[in-house]
Amino acid sequence: MEKFTNMESVVAQLDRGNVDTDAIIPKQFLKSIKRSGFGANLFDAWRFLDHGEPGIDASTRQLNPDFVLNQSRYEGASILLARKNFGCGSSREHAAWALSDYGFKAVIAPSFGDIFFNNSLKNGLLPIRLADSEVDRLFHDCEAFPGFRLKVDLEQQTVSYLDGSHVFRFDIDPFRKHCLLNGLDEIGLTLRHADAIRAYEEKHKTEQPWLFS
Amino acid sequence: MLQTLYDKLWDSHVVRTEPDGTALIYIDRHLVHEVTSPQAFEGLKLANRKPWRMDSVVATADHNTPTTDWDKGIQDPISRLQVETLDANMREHVPKVYFPFLDHRQGIVHVIGPEQGATLPGMTVVCGDSHTSTHGAFGCLAHGIGTSEVEHVLATQCLVQKKMKNMLVEVNGQLGRGVTAKDVALAVIGKIGTAGGTGYAIEFGGQAIRGLTMEGRMTLCNMAIEAGARAGMIAVDDVTIDFLKGRTFAPKGEMWDRAVKYWRTLKSDDHAPFDLVVQLDAGEISPQVTWGTSPEMVMAVDARVPDPEKERDEVRREGMERALVYMGLEPNTPATGIKVDKVFIGSCTNSRIEDLRAAAQVVKGRSVASNIALAMVVPGSGPIKEQAEKEGLDRIFTDAGFEWRQPGCSMCLAMNNDRLEPRERCASTSNRNFEGRQGAGGRTHLVSPAMAAGAAIAGHFVDVRSEF
Ligand code: SF4
Numbered sequence: 001m002e003k004f005t006n007m008e009s010v011v012a013q014l015d016r017g018n019v020d021t022d023a024i025i026p027k028q029f030l031k032s033i034k035r036s037g038f039g040a041n042l043f044d045a046w047r048f049l050d051h052g053e054p055g056i057d058a059s060t061r062q063l064n065p066d067f068v069l070n071q072s073r074y075e076g077a078s079i080l081l082a083r084k085n086f087g088c089g090s091s092r093e094h095a096a097w098a099l100s101d102y103g104f105k106a107v108i109a110p111s112f113g114d115i116f117f118n119n120s121l122k123n124g125l126l127p128i129r130l131a132d133s134e135v136d137r138l139f140h141d142c143e144a145f146p147g148f149r150l151k152v153d154l155e156q157q158t159v160s161y162l163d164g165s166h167v168f169r170f171d172i173d174p175f176r177k178h179c180l181l182n183g184l185d186e187i188g189l190t191l192r193h194a195d196a197i198r199a200y201e202e203k204h205k206t207e208q209p210w211l212f213s
Numbered sequence: 214m215l216q217t218l219y220d221k222l223w224d225s226h227v228v229r230t231e232p233d234g235t236a237l238i239y240i241d242r243h244l245v246h247e248v249t250s251p252q253a254f255e256g257l258k259l260a261n262r263k264p265w266r267m268d269s270v271v272a273t274a275d276h277n278t279p280t281t282d283w284d285k286g287i288q289d290p291i292s293r294l295q296v297e298t299l300d301a302n303m304r305e306h307v308p309k310v311y312f313p314f315l316d317h318r319q320g321i322v323h324v325i326g327p328e329q330g331a332t333l334p335g336m337t338v339v340c341g342d343s344h345t346s347t348h349g350a351f352g353c354l355a356h357g358i359g360t361s362e363v364e365h366v367l368a369t370q371c372l373v374q375k376k377m378k379n380m381l382v383e384v385n386g387q388l389g390r391g392v393t394a395k396d397v398a399l400a401v402i403g404k405i406g407t408a409g410g411t412g413y414a415i416e417f418g419g420q421a422i423r424g425l426t427m428e429g430r431m432t433l434c435n436m437a438i439e440a441g442a443r444a445g446m447i448a449v450d451d452v453t454i455d456f457l458k459g460r461t462f463a464p465k466g467e468m469w470d471r472a473v474k475y476w477r478t479l480k481s482d483d484h485a486p487f488d489l490v491v492q493l494d495a496g497e498i499s500p501q502v503t504w505g506t507s508p509e510m511v512m513a514v515d516a517r518v519p520d521p522e523k524e525r526d527e528v529r530r531e532g533m534e535r536a537l538v539y540m541g542l543e544p545n546t547p548a549t550g551i552k553v554d555k556v557f558i559g560s561c562t563n564s565r566i567e568d569l570r571a572a573a574q575v576v577k578g579r580s581v582a583s584n585i586a587l588a589m590v591v592p593g594s595g596p597i598k599e600q601a602e603k604e605g606l607d608r609i610f611t612d613a614g615f616e617w618r619q620p621g622c623s624m625c626l627a628m629n630n631d632r633l634e635p636r637e638r639c640a641s642t643s644n645r646n647f648e649g650r651q652g653a654g655g656r657t658h659l660v661s662p663a664m665a666a667g668a669a670i671a672g673h674f675v676d677v678r679s680e681f
Contacts, residue, residue: 016528018408018509018532022647023648026649026653027628028628030248031277031289033298035255055291085408085411089645090342091341091342091357091358093249113441114411119360174233176235187260187364187368190373197265204239208472210464213464
């Protein structure tokens with residue numbers, strides 16, 4: 001995983017609740033056996049007017065001019081502002097892959113689907129939970145001021161306006177933060193405890209031998 | 214200290230805990246399917262790692278497999294490659310058991326685990342699939358994981374987790390005739406919302422839950438994720454133990470007795486503290502029908518589509534308006550006034566033998582309405598299909614004009630050819646009514662098997678309590 005560095009970017013806003021992972025990356029793209037290339041089909045059914053299938057060249061497709069990500073004011077955004085329960089539904093990690101492949105590095109919302117939240121952290125995509133009132137304010141300002149930008153500082157756990165007028169703090173597990181900041185491979189970290197896992201396994205086997213037969 | 218079922222399952226699987234509470238949890242059963250595993254096996258290979266314990270793995274191909282013309286194989290080359298990739302991975306790393314495409318025991322991953330006795334009480338069960346919560350019906354800690362976590366479990370047999378909070382959903386009293394576990398699930402989601410269970414493990418309890426069969430309990434736990442909870446669970450009792458006895462991978466003889474003794478401890482202690490308790494009265498639950506594009510957008514069959522104008526919260530109102538446009542519905546339409554084009558009976562929520570029996574009971578001796586373009590029954594697994602055929606259920610369905618298909622996920626997510634066309638309206642026994650879930654532009658109404666069968670016969674939703 002790449003290290004997460006502090007960043008500053010234009011903010012794109014997606015003003016609807018319960019955005020599910022089926023919407024983030026529709027099922028026909030899940031047939032791929034790779035981890036990359038999903039950005040082209042992020043929010044496919046909303047971003048395009050025609051129906052997308054794997055293998056179709058995106059440049060030949062009809063963009064939906066009404067969809068936020070197709071509006072020039074949000075071009076190049078690495079921060080996505082969303083509503084409650086973002087990423088609910090299917091466990092498909094392809095949703096996190098698609099968002100980060102598209103160029104997003106952080107998603108701000110009042111709440112997230114649990115599985116999506118975990119998947120994002122494992123792919124260097126930072127899910128930031130802020131209070132409802134803070135998210136409301138961000139939506140308001142994002143709408144009102146074209147070119148609205150925010151700064152994300154993971155070390156300090158803050159989202160702030162460039163002029164410093166507002167600074168919002170967010171929570172993150174110290175362990176997850178450490179992994180993100182250092183771009184650590186979680187499997188490697190866990191395997192340092194291989195002896196503990198083996199010891200647990202032996203004890204578990206004597207207690208519930210039927211699980212191992 | 215008094216413990217909930219979740220506390221007990223958690224404690225018995227902790228390998229180690231970090232100071233911030235992050236823990237390493239040991240995984241007993243790892244279910245694998247073709248869509249979320251290829252990148253995990255590739256990741257292992259790239260890092261030069263070996264799977265830790267392949268005999269914890271039970272695998273099958275279900276999401277992409279066709280439900281017709283099995284003799285022709287998988288026509289879609291991209292789907293075929295995905296299934297072949299799973300075949301190759303299972304040849305290279307031999308699992309406890311693999312039910313490949315065309316095996317007579319093949320089926321939906323969450324159906325075959327319990328059916329084979331590969332899901333046992335007290336286990337931690339994971340799968341790269343959010344509906345893994347299904348297995349919690351057996352007093353397991355079961356939840357969906359992403360592909361990075363699939364790789365992590367393959368490599369280490371563990372998962373890095375933070376403990377969730379405890380929620381008890383207590384359904385007291387008795388369910389009325391024609392009201393099923395599916396209706397309970399939808400009523401719970403209607404009450405707490407699709408994010409209501411976020412951050413919680415939900416235990417379902419109360420008289421109405423204890424009265425459910427294992428099939429019903431699986432249906433209910435299956436939909437815990439639609440209430441936002443990664444895990445749903447139900448305490449072990451005689452119903453659980455009777456269901457498991459004699460299953461292929463369940464323990465036998467003396468080992469069985471020993472296991473049962475332990476399994477009987479798998480329930481919350483009396484007065485164990487829950488962070489949140491939600492109560493429902495079973496007698497007040499009617500058959501449910503969803504009207505929108507999220508499972509929380511649900512109504513009783515004797516109610517009407519809600520009117521967004523009456524919603525005060527702006528974000529919610531806009532969500533309702535958008536959903537009604539997508540669904541092509543007017544506010545205040547009675548549920549029974551909604552006509553459907555297709556009917557799908559299947560999915561890991563409602564494709565078990567009891568579901569098929571309930572649907573067949575409604576269908577028996579009747580015919581599918583003329584406005585129905587397609588009504589299909591997709592059994593959850595090969596053995597369920599065989600059992601249904603032994604009971605003559607297939608004839609009841611086909612005589613009425615239903616199609617009787619091969620097992621798989623099918624139109625639950627429409628990765629194969631089974632799908633809705635734009636604007637087609639479907640009565641579906643699956644679990645998600647998201648935009649495009651059953652096909653781009655398709656409109657899904659989630660219902661129980663009996664309600665889906667009733668809609669197929671009448672051509673529109675009907676209250677199965679009075680009509681049949
Ligand atoms: S039946 Fe549907 S919900 Fe269940 S595993 Fe298959 S695709 Fe997922």
